[in-house]
Amino acid sequence: xxxxxxxxxxxxxxxxxxxxxxxxxxxxxxxxxxxxxxxxxxxxxxxxxxxxxxxxxxxxxxxxxxxxxxxxxxxxxxxxxxxxxxxxxxxxxxxxxxxxxxxxxxxxxxxxxxx
Amino acid sequence: xxxxxxxxxxxxxxxxxxxxxxxxxxxxxxxxxxxxxxxxxxxxxxxxxxxxxxxxxxxxxxxxxxxxxxxxxxxxxxxxxxxxxxxxxxxxxxxxxxxxxxxxxxxxxxxx
Numbered sequence: 466x467x468x469x470x471x472x473x474x475x476x477x478x479x480x481x482x483x484x485x486x487x488x489x490x491x492x493x494x495x496x497x498x499x500x501x502x503x504x505x506x507x508x509x510x511x512x513x514x515x516x517x518x519x520x521x522x523x524x525x526x527x528x529x530x531x532x533x534x535x536x537x538x539x540x541x542x543x544x545x546x547x548x549x550x551x552x553x554x555x556x557x558x559x560x561x562x563x564x565x566x567x568x569x570x571x572x573x574x575x576x577x578x579x580x
Numbered sequence: 581x582x583x584x585x586x587x588x589x590x591x592x593x594x595x596x597x598x599x600x601x602x603x604x605x606x607x608x609x610x611x612x613x614x615x616x617x618x619x620x621x622x623x624x625x626x627x628x629x630x631x632x633x634x635x636x637x638x639x640x641x642x643x644x645x646x647x648x649x650x651x652x653x654x655x656x657x658x659x660x661x662x663x664x665x666x667x668x669x670x671x672x673x674x675x676x677x678x679x680x681x682x683x684x685x686x687x688x689x690x691x692x
Contacts (some may be wrong), residue, residue: 507685508668572622573621
Protein backbone atom coordinates (compact mmCIF):
# COMPACT_ATOMS: atom_id res chain seq x y z
CA UNK A 466 0.00 0.00 0.00
CA UNK A 467 1.13 3.51 -0.77
CA UNK A 468 2.33 5.32 2.35
CA UNK A 469 -0.42 7.91 2.67
CA UNK A 470 -1.86 8.98 6.01
CA UNK A 471 -4.83 11.28 6.33
CA UNK A 472 -5.76 12.96 9.58
CA UNK A 473 -8.16 13.17 11.18
CA UNK A 474 -10.17 10.19 9.89
CA UNK A 475 -13.41 11.68 11.18
CA UNK A 476 -14.36 15.20 12.16
CA UNK A 477 -17.57 16.93 13.15
CA UNK A 478 -17.56 20.70 13.15
CA UNK A 479 -19.94 23.63 13.17
CA UNK A 480 -20.81 25.96 10.33
CA UNK A 481 -18.46 28.91 10.15
CA UNK A 482 -15.51 27.30 11.86
CA UNK A 483 -12.15 26.77 10.14
CA UNK A 484 -11.07 23.19 9.48
CA UNK A 485 -7.73 21.81 8.32
CA UNK A 486 -7.22 18.31 6.97
CA UNK A 487 -3.74 16.85 6.68
CA UNK A 488 -2.25 14.45 4.19
CA UNK A 489 1.17 12.95 4.84
CA UNK A 490 3.07 10.72 2.39
CA UNK A 491 6.22 8.67 2.79
CA UNK A 492 6.66 7.92 -0.94
CA UNK A 493 8.44 11.16 -1.86
CA UNK A 494 6.01 11.58 -4.78
CA UNK A 495 6.03 15.02 -6.31
CA UNK A 496 2.31 15.32 -6.99
CA UNK A 497 -0.45 15.44 -4.39
CA UNK A 498 -4.18 15.96 -4.72
CA UNK A 499 -7.30 16.59 -2.68
CA UNK A 500 -10.60 15.13 -3.85
CA UNK A 501 -14.06 15.12 -2.36
CA UNK A 502 -16.47 12.24 -2.80
CA UNK A 503 -20.21 12.73 -2.71
CA UNK A 504 -23.02 10.33 -3.64
CA UNK A 505 -23.82 10.52 -7.34
CA UNK A 506 -20.77 12.65 -8.13
CA UNK A 507 -17.88 10.27 -7.95
CA UNK A 508 -14.59 11.95 -7.06
CA UNK A 509 -14.06 15.61 -7.83
CA UNK A 510 -10.72 17.38 -7.72
CA UNK A 511 -10.48 20.29 -5.25
CA UNK A 512 -6.81 21.35 -5.50
CA UNK A 513 -3.57 19.72 -6.43
CA UNK A 514 0.14 20.35 -5.96
CA UNK A 515 3.00 19.76 -8.36
CA UNK A 516 5.75 20.58 -5.90
CA UNK A 517 6.59 22.42 -2.71
CA UNK A 518 4.72 25.71 -2.69
CA UNK A 519 3.28 24.94 -6.17
CA UNK A 520 -0.47 24.41 -6.19
CA UNK A 521 -3.37 24.87 -8.57
CA UNK A 522 -7.15 24.75 -8.51
CA UNK A 523 -9.28 21.82 -9.50
CA UNK A 524 -12.91 21.50 -10.48
CA UNK A 525 -14.48 22.41 -7.11
CA UNK A 526 -11.97 24.74 -5.41
CA UNK A 527 -14.34 27.46 -4.09
CA UNK A 528 -14.25 27.63 -0.29
CA UNK A 529 -11.00 25.66 -0.02
CA UNK A 530 -7.35 26.56 0.19
CA UNK A 531 -4.24 24.38 0.29
CA UNK A 532 -0.65 24.60 1.32
CA UNK A 533 2.43 22.49 0.73
CA UNK A 534 5.48 23.59 2.66
CA UNK A 535 7.16 20.16 2.55
CA UNK A 536 7.16 17.39 -0.04
CA UNK A 537 5.49 14.99 2.35
CA UNK A 538 2.63 17.18 3.62
CA UNK A 539 -0.37 18.65 1.82
CA UNK A 540 -2.93 20.56 3.88
CA UNK A 541 -6.51 21.33 2.91
CA UNK A 542 -8.21 24.20 4.74
CA UNK A 543 -11.85 25.15 4.86
CA UNK A 544 -11.66 28.77 5.99
CA UNK A 545 -15.29 28.87 7.11
CA UNK A 546 -16.99 25.50 6.86
CA UNK A 547 -20.47 25.23 5.36
CA UNK A 548 -22.93 22.34 5.38
CA UNK A 549 -22.34 21.84 1.64
CA UNK A 550 -18.78 20.86 2.50
CA UNK A 551 -19.95 17.79 4.40
CA UNK A 552 -18.25 15.05 2.43
CA UNK A 553 -15.56 12.41 2.39
CA UNK A 554 -12.20 13.92 1.50
CA UNK A 555 -9.47 11.87 -0.13
CA UNK A 556 -5.85 12.72 -0.56
CA UNK A 557 -4.01 11.14 -3.47
CA UNK A 558 -0.43 11.06 -4.70
CA UNK A 559 1.17 10.25 -8.01
CA UNK A 560 4.63 9.99 -9.46
CA UNK A 561 3.81 10.96 -13.04
CA UNK A 562 2.21 14.14 -14.25
CA UNK A 563 2.16 15.57 -17.73
CA UNK A 564 4.31 12.88 -19.24
CA UNK A 565 2.09 9.91 -18.65
CA UNK A 566 -0.87 8.48 -16.88
CA UNK A 567 -1.65 9.97 -13.50
CA UNK A 568 -1.80 6.67 -11.64
CA UNK A 569 -3.23 7.96 -8.43
CA UNK A 570 -2.79 6.24 -5.07
CA UNK A 571 -5.40 7.26 -2.52
CA UNK A 572 -5.43 7.64 1.23
CA UNK A 573 -8.19 6.16 3.38
CA UNK A 574 -10.23 9.35 3.52
CA UNK A 575 -11.54 11.84 6.07
CA UNK A 576 -15.24 11.91 6.84
CA UNK A 577 -16.16 15.54 7.54
CA UNK A 578 -19.56 16.55 8.86
CA UNK A 579 -20.46 20.24 9.09
CA UNK A 580 -23.47 20.86 11.31
CA UNK B 581 -16.93 19.83 -16.21
CA UNK B 582 -16.82 16.73 -18.32
CA UNK B 583 -19.28 13.96 -17.58
CA UNK B 584 -18.75 10.25 -17.52
CA UNK B 585 -21.89 8.14 -17.54
CA UNK B 586 -21.23 4.98 -15.61
CA UNK B 587 -23.76 2.14 -15.57
CA UNK B 588 -25.31 0.41 -13.91
CA UNK B 589 -25.39 2.41 -10.69
CA UNK B 590 -25.77 -0.78 -8.67
CA UNK B 591 -25.77 -4.52 -9.24
CA UNK B 592 -26.85 -7.47 -7.14
CA UNK B 593 -25.46 -10.76 -8.44
CA UNK B 594 -25.06 -14.33 -7.29
CA UNK B 595 -21.61 -15.63 -6.42
CA UNK B 596 -20.08 -17.25 -9.48
CA UNK B 597 -21.83 -15.02 -12.02
CA UNK B 598 -20.02 -12.78 -14.45
CA UNK B 599 -20.38 -8.99 -14.21
CA UNK B 600 -20.21 -6.24 -16.81
CA UNK B 601 -20.18 -2.49 -16.30
CA UNK B 602 -19.31 0.39 -18.56
CA UNK B 603 -18.55 4.05 -18.87
CA UNK B 604 -19.46 6.32 -21.75
CA UNK B 605 -18.73 9.92 -22.54
CA UNK B 606 -19.30 12.50 -25.22
CA UNK B 607 -15.60 13.37 -25.00
CA UNK B 608 -12.58 11.50 -26.29
CA UNK B 609 -10.12 10.24 -23.69
CA UNK B 610 -6.53 9.13 -24.16
CA UNK B 611 -6.48 6.88 -21.11
CA UNK B 612 -9.09 4.92 -19.18
CA UNK B 613 -8.60 3.76 -15.61
CA UNK B 614 -10.69 1.45 -13.43
CA UNK B 615 -10.64 1.71 -9.64
CA UNK B 616 -12.27 -0.30 -6.85
CA UNK B 617 -13.25 1.18 -3.51
CA UNK B 618 -14.06 -0.89 -0.44
CA UNK B 619 -15.96 0.53 2.55
CA UNK B 620 -13.92 2.96 4.62
CA UNK B 621 -11.02 2.99 2.17
CA UNK B 622 -9.82 5.00 -0.77
CA UNK B 623 -10.06 3.77 -4.37
CA UNK B 624 -7.42 1.31 -5.55
CA UNK B 625 -6.28 1.17 -9.17
CA UNK B 626 -7.26 -2.09 -10.91
CA UNK B 627 -6.49 -1.59 -14.58
CA UNK B 628 -5.11 1.17 -16.81
CA UNK B 629 -5.79 1.30 -20.56
CA UNK B 630 -3.69 3.41 -22.91
CA UNK B 631 -4.78 2.66 -26.50
CA UNK B 632 -8.08 2.52 -28.35
CA UNK B 633 -9.17 -1.11 -28.72
CA UNK B 634 -6.82 -2.31 -25.99
CA UNK B 635 -7.99 -5.27 -23.93
CA UNK B 636 -6.23 -5.80 -20.61
CA UNK B 637 -6.71 -8.41 -17.91
CA UNK B 638 -5.88 -8.48 -14.22
CA UNK B 639 -6.82 -11.88 -12.85
CA UNK B 640 -10.57 -12.30 -13.22
CA UNK B 641 -10.94 -8.69 -14.34
CA UNK B 642 -10.85 -7.66 -17.98
CA UNK B 643 -11.20 -4.11 -19.24
CA UNK B 644 -11.39 -2.71 -22.73
CA UNK B 645 -10.68 0.72 -24.17
CA UNK B 646 -13.46 1.46 -26.65
CA UNK B 647 -12.48 1.91 -30.27
CA UNK B 648 -14.14 5.35 -30.40
CA UNK B 649 -12.11 6.39 -27.31
CA UNK B 650 -15.35 7.53 -25.72
CA UNK B 651 -16.10 4.43 -23.69
CA UNK B 652 -14.67 1.61 -21.63
CA UNK B 653 -15.91 -1.68 -20.22
CA UNK B 654 -15.01 -3.73 -17.18
CA UNK B 655 -15.88 -7.39 -16.85
CA UNK B 656 -15.48 -9.55 -13.76
CA UNK B 657 -15.69 -13.29 -14.27
CA UNK B 658 -16.85 -15.85 -11.70
CA UNK B 659 -17.58 -13.28 -8.98
CA UNK B 660 -16.67 -13.97 -5.37
CA UNK B 661 -17.75 -12.24 -2.14
CA UNK B 662 -14.59 -10.12 -1.95
CA UNK B 663 -15.52 -8.45 -5.25
CA UNK B 664 -18.04 -6.38 -3.29
CA UNK B 665 -17.34 -2.66 -3.51
CA UNK B 666 -17.78 0.39 -5.68
CA UNK B 667 -16.09 0.35 -9.07
CA UNK B 668 -15.13 3.67 -10.63
CA UNK B 669 -14.06 4.42 -14.14
CA UNK B 670 -11.89 7.45 -14.84
CA UNK B 671 -11.01 9.02 -18.14
CA UNK B 672 -7.95 11.12 -18.74
CA UNK B 673 -7.61 13.50 -21.69
CA UNK B 674 -3.95 14.27 -21.20
CA UNK B 675 -1.23 13.78 -18.61
CA UNK B 676 -2.77 16.42 -16.38
CA UNK B 677 -4.66 15.46 -13.23
CA UNK B 678 -7.01 18.32 -14.06
CA UNK B 679 -8.07 16.28 -17.06
CA UNK B 680 -8.87 13.15 -15.01
CA UNK B 681 -12.64 12.72 -14.72
CA UNK B 682 -14.29 10.06 -12.56
CA UNK B 683 -17.58 8.29 -13.15
CA UNK B 684 -20.13 8.15 -10.34
CA UNK B 685 -19.45 4.49 -9.61
CA UNK B 686 -21.11 1.08 -9.78
CA UNK B 687 -21.99 -0.48 -6.41
CA UNK B 688 -21.51 -4.24 -6.67
CA UNK B 689 -23.10 -6.64 -4.20
CA UNK B 690 -22.33 -10.36 -4.44
CA UNK B 691 -24.90 -12.65 -2.86
CA UNK B 692 -23.80 -16.05 -1.52
